[in-house]
Amino acid sequence: MKIGIIGLGYVGLPLAVAFAEAGHEVVGLDTDVRKIEALREGRSYVEDVADEALAPLAGHIRPTADHADLASCNSVIVCVPTPLTSAREPDLTYLVESATALSRVLQPEQLVVLESTTYPGTTRERLAPILEESGMAVGRDFHLAFSPERIDPGRTDHTVRTTPKLVGGVTEACAERARELYAAICDEVIVLSTPEAAELAKLLENIFRSVNIALVNELAQLCDRLGIDVWEVIDAAATKPFGFMRFDPGPGMGGHCLPVDPFYLAFKAREHDFYPEFIELAGKVNQVQPAFCVERVERALNAAGKPVNGSKILILGVSYKAGIGDTRESPALKIARLLRELDGEVTYHDPHVPAVPELGLESVDLAQALRDTDLAAIVTAHPEVDYEELVAKAPLVVDFRGVTRGIEAKNVVRL
Numbered sequence: 001m002k003i004g005i006i007g008l009g010y011v012g013l014p015l016a017v018a019f020a021e022a023g024h025e026v027v028g029l030d031t032d033v034r035k036i037e038a039l040r041e042g043r044s045y046v047e048d049v050a051d052e053a054l055a056p057l058a059g060h061i062r063p064t065a066d067h068a069d070l071a072s073c074n075s076v077i078v079c080v081p082t083p084l085t086s087a088r089e090p091d092l093t094y095l096v097e098s099a100t101a102l103s104r105v106l107q108p109e110q111l112v113v114l115e116s117t118t119y120p121g122t123t124r125e126r127l128a129p130i131l132e133e134s135g136m137a138v139g140r141d142f143h144l145a146f147s148p149e150r151i152d153p154g155r156t157d158h159t160v161r162t163t164p165k166l167v168g169g170v171t172e173a174c175a176e177r178a179r180e181l182y183a184a185i186c187d188e189v190i191v192l193s194t195p196e197a198a199e200l201a202k203l204l205e206n207i208f209r210s211v212n213i214a215l216v217n218e219l220a221q222l223c224d225r226l227g228i229d230v231w232e233v234i235d236a237a238a239t240k241p242f243g244f245m246r247f248d249p250g251p252g253m254g255g256h257c258l259p260v261d262p263f264y265l266a267f268k269a270r271e272h273d274f275y276p277e278f279i280e281l282a283g284k285v286n287q288v289q290p291a292f293c294v295e296r297v298e299r300a301l302n303a304a305g306k307p308v309n310g311s312k313i314l315i316l317g318v319s320y321k322a323g324i325g326d327t328r329e330s331p332a333l334k335i336a337r338l339l340r341e342l343d344g345e346v347t348y349h350d351p352h353v354p355a356v357p358e359l360g361l362e363s364v365d366l367a368q369a370l371r372d373t374d375l376a377a378i379v380t381a382h383p384e385v386d387y388e389e390l391v392a393k394a395p396l397v398v399d400f401r402g403v404t405r406g407i408e409a410k411n412v413v414r415l
């Protein structure tokens with residue numbers, strides 16, 4: 001097969017690699033010329049794709065910025081961003097732009113699949129009419145389906161191949177084409193009755209996580225008041241072999257999926273005079289969590305007789321999750337800003353993030369920073385950091401990830 005992929009980011013590039021590794025030809029299109037250049041030079045910019053993985057695929061993935069190259073593909077998969085506007089409403093600009101460009105080169109019999117996360121109805125109500133500007137009709141001249149991406153950056157135990165793939169076609173024939181396409185790279189493809197069901201299934205997965213993270217974050221705040229160790233409570237509950245799924249509290253929710261996607265559903269729900277309470281409540285609890293973490297830092301410093309003002313505070317980990325360098329919506333940035341508002345002297349160490357331009361900071365050397373710091377706050381627990389050594393060297397450690405459990409020391413405060 002020859003497969004076109006529009007948008008070669010965290011989702012599109014691993015997908016391109018999966019199809020190429022399965023022996024198919026890939027045309028990878030991106031409007032960011034730096035990404036096209038990097039790929040032409042065999043350089044990956046996504047942690048989950050090593051340069052060594054790209055090298056043998058050089059002849060199978062053709063990076064391009066020219067939509068005309070998509071005309072020769074059997075299928076085209078769209079993986080462009082679906083962020084929020086400043087009013088926190090779905091921003092489909094990238095989707096509309098890429099679909100408009102695709103409609104100009106669309107060919108009879110082609111299959112188009114949307115993988116970007118979005119609200120139910122997008123594929124049928126927004127994407128199909130744009131593609132039909134080509135003069136062709138969906139289901140008759142070309143095929144259209146939705147198939148959510150379920151990638152979890154940094155995860156190695158579940159891959160594109162082993163994670164079941166959901167597909168929902170506008171017609172049965174569309175669904176069948178999508179099933180055939182993904183059967184080439186996934187062990188299991190599950191066909192749903194409509195694109196809307198597939199769109200909503202993806203949102204449910206993310207909202208499920210958001211709600212459960214909010215629940216344990218709220219529990220952490222309550223445990224703080226009650227003087228109970230939240231980690232001990234969660235460890236205990238997690239021993240139940242059924243009916244409980246573990247979620248850990250933390251500094252707040254980051255990444256561009258969990259803080260963003262629920263608003264896509266809330267938007268669609270409002271159109272139908274429905275106000276989803278769980279989504280709003282989870283968003284509210286998770287959004288105040290960084291402020292709660294700052295309060296914990298304040299209290300820890302206070303107990304040591306220091307104000308935040310003028311204290312040297314080292315933040316460990318600024319990406320939104322461990323093992324990756326993505327800082328989008330990271331609670332660490334919020335925490336850093338709040339501490340600065342209190343005139344704390346904030347620095348950070350992150351082996352995956354060399355610089356954070358929006359804070360005007362570069363990652364500092366850990367050993368050197370520990371020689372002159374008042375407090376180290378573990379915000380994102382990257383596996384490369386030796387936490388025992390950290391506890392031994394820092395005068396005060398505030399741990400928002402529970403990684404110092406098992407280390408008995410008087411200078412550690414845990415969430």
Ligand SMILES: NC(=O)c1ccc[n+]([C@@H]2O[C@H](COP(=O)([O-])OP(=O)(O)OC[C@H]3O[C@@H](n4cnc5c(N)ncnc54)[C@H](O)[C@@H]3O)[C@@H](O)[C@H]2O)c1
Nearest residue numbers: 007008009010011030031032079080082094098116117149
């Ligand atoms: N990253 C994840 O973990 C993840 C997981 C599941 C779903 N998703 C969803 O997948 C979609 C893509 O996410 P991502 O993380 O890969 O984003 P990304 O920003 O890493 O990649 C998107 C790419 O699309 C390109 N692009 C933008 N407009 C374009 C256009 N008009 N034509 C061609 N290319 C264009 C960008 O330059 C970028 O390289 C989003 O809807 C996201 O919510 C992401």
